[in-house]
Amino acid sequence: xxxxxxxxxxxxxxxxxxxxxxxxxxxxxxxxxxxxxxxxxxxxxxxxxxxxxxxxxxxxxxxxxxxxxxxxxxxxxxxxxxxxxxxxxxxxxxxxxxxxxxxxxxxxxxxxxxxxxxxxxxxxxxxxxxxxxxxxxxxxxxxxxxxxxxxxxxxxxxxxxxxxxxxxxxxxxxxxxxxxxxxxxxxxxxxxxxxxxx
Ligand SMILES: N[C@@H](CCC(=O)N[C@@H](CS)C(=O)NCC(=O)O)C(=O)O
Numbered sequence: 001x002x003x004x005x006x007x008x009x010x011x012x013x014x015x016x017x018x019x020x021x022x023x024x025x026x027x028x029x030x031x032x033x034x035x036x037x038x039x040x041x042x043x044x045x046x047x048x049x050x051x052x053x054x055x056x057x058x059x060x061x062x063x064x065x066x067x068x069x070x071x072x073x074x075x076x077x078x079x080x081x082x083x084x085x086x087x088x089x090x091x092x093x094x095x096x097x098x099x100x101x102x103x104x105x106x107x108x109x110x111x112x113x114x115x116x117x118x119x120x121x122x123x124x125x126x127x128x129x130x131x132x133x134x135x136x137x138x139x140x141x142x143x144x145x146x147x148x149x150x151x152x153x154x155x156x157x158x159x160x161x162x163x164x165x166x167x168x169x170x171x172x173x174x175x176x177x178x179x180x181x182x183x184x185x186x187x188x189x190x191x192x193x194x195x196x197x198x
Pocket of ligand 1: 038
């Protein structure tokens with residue numbers, strides 16, 4: 001989702017292949033043996049297989065709202081790092097405890113709150129995480145907070161965390177978010193090309 005947002009705002013268009021994670025096409029694994037999505041294959045032969053790098057690639061080509069301004073600050077890079085490491089680690093174990101030896105999801109939910117509280121604090125002085133407008137920092141983190149909420153919406157909505165709740169809701173209701181939440185059918189070899197955005 002975060003890579004899609006950067007591609008959309010930058011005005012790039014890519015040929016799009018929807019992958020089912022339990023049935024990854026061999027052509028994808030050939031490009032990127034680690035087997036995670038997204039994978040962006042450029043006509044130059046370069047393969048970009050980390051979503052943060054796809055964001056960077058797209059915004060360095062065209063960044064109409066200067067989203068990359070946030071990433072010049074150490075604090076932003078630190079938040080993205082915590083999101084992609086500690087927070088994602090606990091989020092996965094909260095959401096999918098069965099896949100992780102039945103670890104106690106509530107222990108991991110509690111650990112997630114450390115980052116949630118940090119964001120709540122950060123959002124007490126500005127509308128978005130870096131300043132009063134959306135930036136690369138927000139789009140890098142928002143999809144994960146959305147997942148955290150989806151794991152138990154009633155519980156999340158009952159928290160006394162107005163800053164993060166408002167920030168997330170604004171995003172969920174935004175044109176940007178709605179425009180990238182397109183469902184595609186699984187790509188099969190020989191399919192007609194489809195494009196994102198289309
Ligand atoms: N750090 C990577 C993480 C990507 C990642 O873990 N993607 C998940 C889907 S959201 C995935 O591909 N998982 C592989 C699997 O479940 O087999 C990135 O942001 O690109």
